[in-house]
Amino acid sequence: NPKAYHMAKSMVHWKQKLEWSLVNGVAAAGDASTAREMGGIFDQVTTNKVANAATAFTETLMNDYFAQVWATSAKAPDAVYVGADGKRVISGFTAGSTKFTESKDKRLINTVDVYESDFGVVKLFLHRFINDVLAAGSTGNIMILREDTWAIASLREPNNFDAPKAGDYEKGAILGESTLEGLYEKANFVGKGFTNF
Template structure:
């Protein structure tokens, strides 16, 4: 059927108001599990330094009765450092858009854009804290760069063929090896190596594909599902190892080919300048804001955990 002759329809009408909801849908992930899960500290220079201490190796300590005491060898501290990195985002909004218009889904354009840039800056920081492989001193033309997890986890590594662990003492990046499947034996190996060094790893941080593989690990358990509830549990979030429980934490911003086994309490993000919003000079009919942060990664004791590298 067709409408009667001369029926005014929406196709011909002029002046109908637009139907624009007051909701803005966003799907881009903003969770930053590594930065959120570790401690915070204060840096006081662009070269942030700290010390670590090892004990002498344990041995059979048997002494002769009545013997004179002699001085034992001392184990000096190790002085480590990392460079601070500056990360920033900038917003410029015209006066007309900020003060004159009535945008849907937000009250004020400048405030909305600042909030978005804040989320983006956190994502960039998580990327640097997990993926950076070497520290860069920087110059008047080269930006300073912090060394992230990829370059810090040096002692306990499970590598693919041809792969090499990083050396933070010489500021040498890891070498990629042949990629291979993620297995439970690799995880157990790194947990055991970390425990032998004195660590108590409590988190395995990994990409989405490796998280799905992790959920297939059996350990020493048998799975049961109640058929009548029609629910199937396919995920494992906590792995009960011989040396304690390990929580699986997926991270979208780390390198997908690496699974980090970490004692989170040994790591800190140290801020020389915490994240702040700074007004920029007004040069015309626009408002300018800069979000800036200067920070670095402090590795309290990298041998408390390890890395399974070169994963498919």
């Protein structure tokens, strides 16, 4: 059934666009001629943020950012999201001490590595949209998160439906509305523009 195939393919595309927006979306209230847009993690984190680092990312800096999150929120981060080059840089920090763990939360991501810091165990995730920020310095980006401070809220769960016939073919569409809830942005850090990844 070609229609079912294309609907399934379109649903995957819809979910990828949602994932991109969760990371990179820029909030816009919208009006009569402009659609509203959700703010992603890079947009919502304002307290612990480096807009244009223009320096190499090091293990010392990473631990400093963990400490910064701890100081502003009394919560330790539990996840780090980076692109491929950033993951290779961080893997260099943990050479010989990288551990692998079973994880049930493999959302479009690869194997989970674990970094043991002074602030606890932090999972390292490779994320394909992290360096896709629509701004200057769109590479060398990192998110250091406390994952329980984020939630996806859905006004309308994504659903596919048939559109009215307009000829000898069938049409359909996918409709859904979601947003990112930032429950405590101070418990997170985002950085852009590191020079070595």
